[in-house]
Amino acid sequence: MLHHCCRCNWLKILFRSNFCQRKLSSSHFNCRLFGSDLVPSTSQWIEIKEEDLPSKTILSLEEVRHVENLALVQYEDLNFEKTILEDAIRFADILLTVNTDDVEPLYTVLEDESLYLREDIVTEGGSAENILKNAQSVMEDYFVAPPGNIALSDSEHKSN
Amino acid sequence: MVPSLFMMQRFLFPGAIGCKPSFILVKRYNCSSQKNARLQDDRWIPTVGLEIHAQINSKSKLFSSAKNQFMAPPNSLVSNFDASIPGTLPVINKECVRKAVRTGLALNCKIQKTSFFDRKHYFYSDMPQGYQITQYKHPIAKNGYLHYPTADGSVVKRVKIEQIQLEQDSGKSMHEEGQVTLIDLNRAGVGLMEIVTAPEVSSAGDACAFLKELYGILMRIGTCNGKLAEGQFRVDANISIAQQKTKLGTRVEVKNISGFKHIHNVIEYEIKRQIRIVEEGGIVESETRAFDYETGFTVSMRDKEIKQDYRFMSEPNLPPLHVYDDSSVTSLSNPSSVINVDQERRNLPKLPADIRGHLIESFHLSFVEAEFLTNRNMENYFIEVMECAHNLNPTVVWNWIKMHVIAHMVEYNLSSIEECYVSARDLAALLLLLHNNEINAETAYLTFTTAIQTRQHPDKIVEENNWKMISDKETVTKLCEDAIATLQCTDAKALSGYDADKPKSKASKQAIKRVIMLVRKNTNDKIHTGVAKDVTMKLLNYKRTS
Numbered sequence: 001m002l003h004h005c006c007r008c009n010w011l012k013i014l015f016r017s018n019f020c021q022r023k024l025s026s027s028h029f030n031c032r033l034f035g036s037d038l039v040p041s042t043s044q045w046i047e048i049k050e051e052d053l054p055s056k057t058i059l060s061l062e063e064v065r066h067v068e069n070l071a072l073v074q075y076e077d078l079n080f081e082k083t084i085l086e087d088a089i090r091f092a093d094i095l096l097t098v099n100t101d102d103v104e105p106l107y108t109v110l111e112d113e114s115l116y117l118r119e120d121i122v123t124e125g126g127s128a129e130n131i132l133k134n135a136q137s138v139m140e141d142y143f144v145a146p147p148g149n150i151a152l153s154d155s156e157h158k159s160n
Numbered sequence: 161m162v163p164s165l166f167m168m169q170r171f172l173f174p175g176a177i178g179c180k181p182s183f184i185l186v187k188r189y190n191c192s193s194q195k196n197a198r199l200q201d202d203r204w205i206p207t208v209g210l211e212i213h214a215q216i217n218s219k220s221k222l223f224s225s226a227k228n229q230f231m232a233p234p235n236s237l238v239s240n241f242d243a244s245i246p247g248t249l250p251v252i253n254k255e256c257v258r259k260a261v262r263t264g265l266a267l268n269c270k271i272q273k274t275s276f277f278d279r280k281h282y283f284y285s286d287m288p289q290g291y292q293i294t295q296y297k298h299p300i301a302k303n304g305y306l307h308y309p310t311a312d313g314s315v316v317k318r319v320k321i322e323q324i325q326l327e328q329d330s331g332k333s334m335h336e337e338g339q340v341t342l343i344d345l346n347r348a349g350v351g352l353m354e355i356v357t358a359p360e361v362s363s364a365g366d367a368c369a370f371l372k373e374l375y376g377i378l379m380r381i382g383t384c385n386g387k388l389a390e391g392q393f394r395v396d397a398n399i400s401i402a403q404q405k406t407k408l409g410t411r412v413e414v415k416n417i418s419g420f421k422h423i424h425n426v427i428e429y430e431i432k433r434q435i436r437i438v439e440e441g442g443i444v445e446s447e448t449r450a451f452d453y454e455t456g457f458t459v460s461m462r463d464k465e466i467k468q469d470y471r472f473m474s475e476p477n478l479p480p481l482h483v484y485d486d487s488s489v490t491s492l493s494n495p496s497s498v499i500n501v502d503q504e505r506r507n508l509p510k511l512p513a514d515i516r517g518h519l520i521e522s523f524h525l526s527f528v529e530a531e532f533l534t535n536r537n538m539e540n541y542f543i544e545v546m547e548c549a550h551n552l553n554p555t556v557v558w559n560w561i562k563m564h565v566i567a568h569m570v571e572y573n574l575s576s577i578e579e580c581y582v583s584a585r586d587l588a589a590l591l592l593l594l595h596n597n598e599i600n601a602e603t604a605y606l607t608f609t610t611a612i613q614t615r616q617h618p619d620k621i622v623e624e625n626n627w628k629m630i631s632d633k634e635t636v637t638k639l640c641e642d643a644i645a646t647l648q649c650t651d652a653k654a655l656s657g658y659d660a661d662k663p664k665s666k667a668s669k670q671a672i673k674r675v676i677m678l679v680r681k682n683t684n685d686k687i688h689t690g691v692a693k694d695v696t697m698k699l700l701n702y703k704r705t706s
């Protein structure tokens with residue numbers, strides 16, 4: 001019988017015991033197939049009351065346009081976009097109810113790992129053809145892109 | 161020994177009539193050079209903060225193992241990761257980490273045992289990922305300082321180094337007549353060290369002096385190749401002016417300046433521009449400006465509407481970067497796979513400031529002379545010459561190196577003093593011959609050029625060519641006496657012009673010249689004219705008095 005072990009995410013064939021045995025790196029994990037102390041057996045739902053949250057963030061149209069520019073997207077209806085954004089922020093406000101006093105921020109789940117340092121040897125690159133293969137527009141082995149940020153013209157310092 | 165940080169000045173305490181003058185340490189803010197004196201409007205105190213992007217001298221890039229090379233066919237040194245092809249991940253280059261640690265140690269920073277990487281988001285065609293991997297919150301080195309000499313070494317100032325971080329360089333974009341931009345990703349992903357100073361520099365001259373010292377250090381420890389034309393050492397300047405030392409005005413950022421002369425011009429222009437604005441009653445806007453190399457002006461770059469928001473976030477693909485020291489490295493199974501800060505500290509070479517100090521102290525060279533040798537990595541050559549021949553005048557040696565050795569290296573296209581065709585020992589021998597008056601200046605130069613061509617020892621060359629001059633006092637005296645006697649018989653008028661009281665007059669010089677000419681003729685030009693001149697003068701003086 002195949003069961004999905006909720007702890008270690010492996011499909012294991014259920015033999016005699018209720019335990020799935022799997023070696024994880026150097027340690028040996030014994031997972032209980034159904035239910036552990038950390039995973040609740042029935043679904044839990046905690047209602048967050050509107051009053052417990054800080055006041056809803058209202059965005060100005062300026063700010064919505066600013067976010068558009070940063071994300072390089074553009075919607076047709078600015079007001080609709082504003083509503084969506086405000087609701088999205090509201091939804092995330094739930095996180096503010098969690099008490100994080102004296103808790104170190106988690107930057108990465110790899111925090112117990114150490115960054116591997118590779119030797120300084122050239123092993124990649126060398127084929128422009130390969131890299132340019134998927135490009136929409138190529139000119140003499142260069143990627144072609146729309147004109148970028150160019151300095152404002154002389155009008156400014158002509159007045160100096 | 162670190163030179164005095166402050167200028168020592170004598171002051172009478174105000175109101176202390178009749179008190180003995182005391183020494184107070186006075187921190188000098190302004191460089192005494194003339195250029196800055198012209199610019200300085202004493203009501204406005206400029207403040208400059210610098211961010212230096214120095215390309216790391218490594219074979220491959222920071223997070224990919226594509227080659228790091230300046231000139232190459234477009235997009236030929238690009239790995240899948242550099243082109244942001246999905247499914248690729250960054251793998252950091254150990255050599256880049258080592259060089260960053262080395263730089264941090266040379267700049268007296270505290271190396272962080274654990275540092276993290278972040279993403280800095282902005283959109284630009286030459287950065288395919290849409291973000292740059294940098295170290296924003298927790299860089300690899302923090303809180304250092306650098307003492308740098310200004311005003312020809314007479315004033316030493318200090319700047320705090322806020323942090324040094326590892327980050328990626330972007331690709332190159334070429335703008336084609338406003339129509340399109342051509343992107344070359346060869347440079348995308350190359351390792352950079354960003355060195356951030358505190359806003360403590362107060363003039364363009366000081367900024368240049370600091371940058372030159374920093375540049376010299378990076379070259380000396382080999383972490384950056386410093387090819388300015390290749391953009392390996394770029395500077396962003398943050399410039400503001402204020403009326404009081406304690407306050408800071410609105411800052412304007414000028415990015416990507418390359419070249420010391422340009423840096424000086426940019427900062428000076430920007431300070432002037434800001435002073436002009438506020439004096440006309442305006443307000444300096446906080447913005448980013450670009451530098452126009454042709455006109456020398458700074459021009460506004462970004463659209464005023466969009467304020468950059470980099471949305472810094474931790475780089476989720478990179479675990480923390482650990483560096484170790486002697487005590488912690490012992491617990492590892494493979495110590496060579498990591499960077500040991502203590503080992504890097506032991507491997508640090510002597511820094512330019514120490515080398516200059518040594519040259520000045522041991523050989524009494526001036527600051528400019530010491531700087532000259534240090535900047536060209538010629539201090540060991542000079543020291544070896546002096547060690548082979550202790551009696552030589554250091555300035556003479558220095559002059560010789562500056563004029564003739566450098567000319568030789570330029571002519572033969574030699575990049576380092578080790579390749580010089582005349583070794584330090586040989587040069588010492590040559591200069592010793594000159595010092596002992598066994599050869600004169602002309603012959604010395606001839607010997608030098610011959611040594612370059614034939615690679616023979618100077619002593620041998622002089623002997624073979626029979627260039628040795630007669631210079632011992634007895635022989636010279638006898639020859640001069642004979643010459644004077646001959647002239648008095650044959651052409652008495654020749655010596656009549658000599659005036660013992662005015663030895664430098666035209667007539668006197670003419671008289672001496674006649675004697676020398678005769679001696680040269682008699683000795684087949686083997687006489688050392690310098691010695692002969694002195695002897696002749698003495699004899700003629702004696703003759704007059706007798």
